[in-house]
Amino acid sequence: MSVLVIAEHDHTSIKPVTLNVVTAARKIDADVHVLVAGTDCAGAAEAASKIHGITKVFKCDAPELSHRLAENMAPIIVDLAAGYSHVLAPASTFGKNVMPRAAALLDTQQISDITAVHDAETFDRPIYAGNAIATVKSSDEKKLITVRGTAFDAVAAEGGSSPIEETSSKGNAGLSSFAKQELSKSDRPELTAAKIVVSGGRGVGSKENFAIIEKLADKLGAAVGASRAAVDAGYVPNDYQVGQTGKVVAPELYIAIGISGAIQHLAGMKGSKTIVAINKDEEAPIFGVADYGLVADLFDAVPELEGKL
Amino acid sequence: MKVLVPVKRAIDYNVKISVKSDGSGVDQANVKMSMNPFDEIAIEEATKLKEAGKVTEIVAVTIGPDKAQDTIRTAMAIGADRGILVKTDAPTDIGGVEPLAVAKALKAITEKENPDFIIMGKQSIDDDSNQTGQMLAALLNWGQGTFASELELGDGTATVTREIDGGLETLELKLPAIITTDLRLNEPRYVKLPDIMKAKKKQLDTMTPEDLGVDFTPRLSVVKIAEPAERVGGGKVTNIDELIDKLKNEAKVI
Ligand SMILES: Cc1cc2nc3c(=O)[nH]c(=O)nc-3n(C[C@H](O)[C@H](O)[C@H](O)COP(=O)(O)OP(=O)(O)OC[C@H]3O[C@@H](n4cnc5c(N)ncnc54)[C@H](O)[C@@H]3O)c2cc1C
Ligand SMILES: Nc1ncnc2c1ncn2[C@@H]1O[C@H](COP(=O)(O)O)[C@@H](O)[C@H]1O
Numbered sequence: 244m245s246v247l248v249i250a251e252h253d254h255t256s257i258k259p260v261t262l263n264v265v266t267a268a269r270k271i272d273a274d275v276h277v278l279v280a281g282t283d284c285a286g287a288a289e290a291a292s293k294i295h296g297i298t299k300v301f302k303c304d305a306p307e308l309s310h311r312l313a314e315n316m317a318p319i320i321v322d323l324a325a326g327y328s329h330v331l332a333p334a335s336t337f338g339k340n341v342m343p344r345a346a347a348l349l350d351t352q353q354i355s356d357i358t359a360v361h362d363a364e365t366f367d368r369p370i371y372a373g374n375a376i377a378t379v380k381s382s383d384e385k386k387l388i389t390v391r392g393t394a395f396d397a398v399a400a401e402g403g404s405s406p407i408e409e410t411s412s413k414g415n416a417g418l419s420s421f422a423k424q425e426l427s428k429s430d431r432p433e434l435t436a437a438k439i440v441v442s443g444g445r446g447v448g449s450k451e452n453f454a455i456i457e458k459l460a461d462k463l464g465a466a467v468g469a470s471r472a473a474v475d476a477g478y479v480p481n482d483y484q485v486g487q488t489g490k491v492v493a494p495e496l497y498i499a500i501g502i503s504g505a506i507q508h509l510a511g512m513k514g515s516k517t518i519v520a521i522n523k524d525e526e527a528p529i530f531g532v533a534d535y536g537l538v539a540d541l542f543d544a545v546p547e548l549e550g551k552l
Numbered sequence: 553m554k555v556l557v558p559v560k561r562a563i564d565y566n567v568k569i570s571v572k573s574d575g576s577g578v579d580q581a582n583v584k585m586s587m588n589p590f591d592e593i594a595i596e597e598a599t600k601l602k603e604a605g606k607v608t609e610i611v612a613v614t615i616g617p618d619k620a621q622d623t624i625r626t627a628m629a630i631g632a633d634r635g636i637l638v639k640t641d642a643p644t645d646i647g648g649v650e651p652l653a654v655a656k657a658l659k660a661i662t663e664k665e666n667p668d669f670i671i672m673g674k675q676s677i678d679d680d681s682n683q684t685g686q687m688l689a690a691l692l693n694w695g696q697g698t699f700a701s702e703l704e705l706g707d708g709t710a711t712v713t714r715e716i717d718g719g720l721e722t723l724e725l726k727l728p729a730i731i732t733t734d735l736r737l738n739e740p741r742y743v744k745l746p747d748i749m750k751a752k753k754k755q756l757d758t759m760t761p762e763d764l765g766v767d768f769t770p771r772l773s774v775v776k777i778a779e780p781a782e783r784v785g786g787g788k789v790t791n792i793d794e795l796i797d798k799l800k801n802e803a804k805v806i
Contacts, residue, residue, distance in 0.1 A: 310721070313686065313696055336716040339682050340698050343651070347687035352652045352771035355681045365775060370646055370680050371569045375578055377646050378775040418695030419725045422711065426719040435717075439805070463806065471735060481701065481715045481736060488590075488675055488735065490717070496805040506568065513783055517803040519795065532785040535798050547792045552806070 244328035245274035248297075249320060249341070251333050252279055254309075255286035257294070259436045260333040262397035265294060267390045268331050269398070270360040274298055276327075277405075280319055280412070282309035288407050295399035305412035310421040311337060317344040318413035324349060324385055328363065334389035334491075335435075346387040353387045354379060358394035372487040372510035392435060393493035393514055427480045429467075434483070437466035439496045440515070442485055444508075445472035446501020446522065446541055453478045455542070456500060459549045468492065468512075470502045486511035501541045504529025521545065553705070554609045555598045556667040557632065558658055559591040560644065561616050561623040562678040575776040577646060578678075587623050590673025592630070593733040596740040597703060598671055599631025606705050609633050613661055615654050616644050621756060628751035629743040635756040636661060640768060645678035647774040653766065655687035660764035662692060667728065669710060674699050674732040685732035695725040701736040 246268040251258040261277070268275040275296065279288045280303040288302035301323065307315045324330050324345070332338035334356040346353035358376070359367035365380045366388065434440065441463065443456040453473075460467045468490070469483040485492055487510035497515035502508060504520070504527055512518070513532055520533035523540050530536040537544060563569055563578070564586040570579045587595075601607040612627035614620045615638040624635035638657050642648035662670065675682040689696035697703075697712030701720065704711040710725045715734045725731075761768045789795045799806045 312723070313689075313698075317690060336699060336714075340686065340696070343683035343686035344690040344696065346683070347652060347655060347690035350652070352650050353681075353683055353687075354772065355683060368680075369780070370777075371563070371578060371678055372680070373780055374569050375571050376778050376780050378778070379646075379772040380775050381772050383771050416695075417726070418693075418729070419697070419723050422722040422724050424716075424719065424721045475736065480719060481734075482717055482719050487677065487680065496799070496803070507565070513780075517799070517805050518783075518785065519799070530786060530788070532783050534785060534787045534803065535795055536786070536788045537790075537792070537795055538788070544792060548795065551792055551796055 244272070245276055246272045246329040246331060247323060247327040248275060248277045249330065249332035249338065250277050250279045250287065250291055251335055251337050252281060252284065252287035254281040254284045257287055257290045257400070259397060259433070260335060260392040262294065262400055263392035263395040264331050264333050264390045265297060265398045266395040267357065267360055269296055271329050271363050276301065278303065278323060280308050280316060281311065282306055292405045292407050293401050293403050295402040297403055297405050300405050300407045301410045302407050303410045303412055307415035308412060311341065312419050312421065313341045313344045314416035314418040315412070316341045317348055320345040321348045322413065323410065327385070329386045329388060331388045331390055334391050338389045342387055342389050349385055349387065351383045351385050351387050352381070353389065354381060355389050356391045357388055358391050372506050373513060374506065391491055393491055427482055431460060432464070432466045434466045434468055434490055435492055437494050439463045439465035440468045440492050440494045441465045441498045441500065442468035442470065442502060443473055443478065443500050444470035444502030445476065447473060447478060450478045455545045459545055462549050462552050470508050499529050500545060502529055503527045504532065553607050553668040554611070554665070555607050556611050556613060556662060556665055556670045557595050557598050557627065558613050558672045559595060559623050559627050560588040560614060560673070560676050561585050561620040562588045562645065562676055565589055565677055571777050571779050575778060576774070577643060577777055585619070587626050588673050588676050590675055590733050592740040593735070593737050594671045594673055595627045595630045595632060596738050597733065600738065601705065602631060611636065611665055611667065613638070613658065615640060615649055615657055617641055624756055625751045626743065628754045629747040630741065634754060637756065637758045638764065639758055639760055642768060646777065648770060649768050650770055650772060651681045651683035651687055652771065653768045654684050655691055656766045657761060657764050658688050659691045660766055669727055669729050669731060671731045671733065674734055685730050689730040695729040697723055697725050697729060698732045699734040700731050701734050703731055703737065
């Protein structure tokens with residue numbers, strides 16, 4: 244049977260991680276459909292129909308889907324799931340919030356955060372902050388899965404022309420409502436999709452000092468990340484956190500500055516192609532995973548690096 | 553208001569785990585066990601609400617082996633009034649009791665206890681599933697406020713600020729509802745010895761999955777548990793010029 248992918252989008256365009264999820268879906272079956280559920284989401288549905296390698300788009304457009312509340316999203320997924328053997332969503336905060344709700348309604352044990360597809364029943368997923376990889380085989384009739392985007396290449400965003408079919412919302416569950424949001428504004432690339440990530444930790448010392456991290460990032464056209472300690476201390480917003488319980492990144496180049504390298508942080512960046520660490524403590528565990536470690540005071544090294552690039 | 557707090561016993565977050573050589577699981581023998589850190593945040597939040605006069609009773613629940621009683625006692629030392637152990641000898645990290653089964657057991661307990669809300673961790677740091685709260689909310693047909701960094705109780709409502717990929721989002725939930733905690737919700741207190749002593753006297757009931765009418769048979773079978781591919785690191789450069797040269801000419805990433 245075919246595979247349904249739940250698109251991550253902002254109503255007008257498709258978020259890149261959706262393209263990685265489509266790759267994972269295509270490893271399960273060649274017939275992949277995409278659901279775009281939102282409010283005034285024709286733009287996102289159009290964009291989805293151009294995704295390479297998919298065969299159909301469902302558009303579910305209703306006012307109660309403006310913030311894709313799990314209580315309103317899950318019944319739509321449950322309803323559509325009848326026609327599919329697998330339903331996949333990104334392991335983003337959106338997918339993590341919505342998918343288990345749908346899985347429980349379908350009496351299915353979700354498989355979270357997969358990093359490999361062996362066959363239609365068997366998948367790899369990291370456990371214990373990525374310090375072990377579990378290969379699990381599902382006996383559920385329907386498989387609900389969240390996908391770690393960085394573990395799969397993206398399919399081309401253009402080239403397809405799938406038909407768009409309307410599907411209806413199941414209404415407003417009336418259990419929750421959106422009040423407000425405070426989104427971090429940035430012209431920098433998105434953390435999980437960036438080719439280069441520059442991250443700062445507690446060693447950076449203050450919110451003001453974080454400017455030197457940002458300056459280096461801007462010189463490199465990079466995204467800015469952080470350790471939990473830097474977020475907790477208020478140097479940067481919560482969504483900069485890289486790690487086991489934050490975002491997982493796997494850029495071409497990851498530069499860790501003033502970060503010790505706790506296992507919870509490593510879990511979010513160990514998959515990067517090249518890792519640079521700048522830390523004044525030569526014993527810091529981050530050096531154990533770094534390709535290029537520089538033992539130095541970051542307040543000397545970072546401005547020098549930025550100046551010489 | 554009465555609140556239910558599910559707490560899980562897991563390998564301490566500071567322990568470097570080792571995979572069993574036969575690939576069947578992760579070694580738990582002689583390893584320090586603690587309360588899952590996100591659940592500590594949940595019990596702390598419930599306790600703060602009790603101290604603020606908004607909550608009257610806190611019931612902590614765990615699903616695990618006899619030893620998980622320790623986790624309930626820790627919850628009591630922080631602020632839980634009562635505890636429930638749903639006893640099982642199946643592993644609770646992988647290949648045993650899965651989030652759907654935990655959610656079903658918690659649903660059965662919820663129906664007995666009738667809490668006004670449930671606050672629990674967003675994620676177990678052993679299985680890293682991040683599912684149970686959302687599943688329980690589905691089974692109860694309650695609203696869900698996941699990844700909470702702020703919680704405010706109103707009259708029949710809870711206002712929850714959530715940590716999402718783009719920043720923060722605030723939702724209003726109708727009670728009863730489920731809230732799952734993120735790291736910034738609070739900083740759990742340090743438990744003091746007198747509180748540990750007092751916790752020993754609190755009521756702890758034990759029941760079995762059969763008592764609750766819940767089937768714990770796993771849906772996922774473990775093919776194997778393996779060590780991740782080791783990353784070869786440890787390379788050093790002595791100065792910035794060397795670093796730039798390596799990044800340009802060796803790694804070719806800038
Ligand atoms: C449940 C749970 C979940 C967690 N999830 C995450 C997560 O998702 N992501 C995450 O990152 N952490 C997470 N953590 C926290 C993690 O355990 C560490 O506490 C955290 O990563 C430490 O951050 P840090 O490296 O910035 O700070 P520290 O460990 O304090 O390290 C600071 C480093 O800066 C260096 N330094 C200081 N001054 C300078 C200077 N002038 N120049 C150069 N170097 C300097 C020091 O030598 C030190 O190595 C989690 C913890 C728990 C319990
Ligand atoms: N065995 C268990 N006993 C009690 N609570 C649990 C158990 N497993 C999971 N939970 C709760 O569910 C949350 C999310 O866990 P998970 O879905 O496994 O990542 C945890 O933070 C706990 O609050």
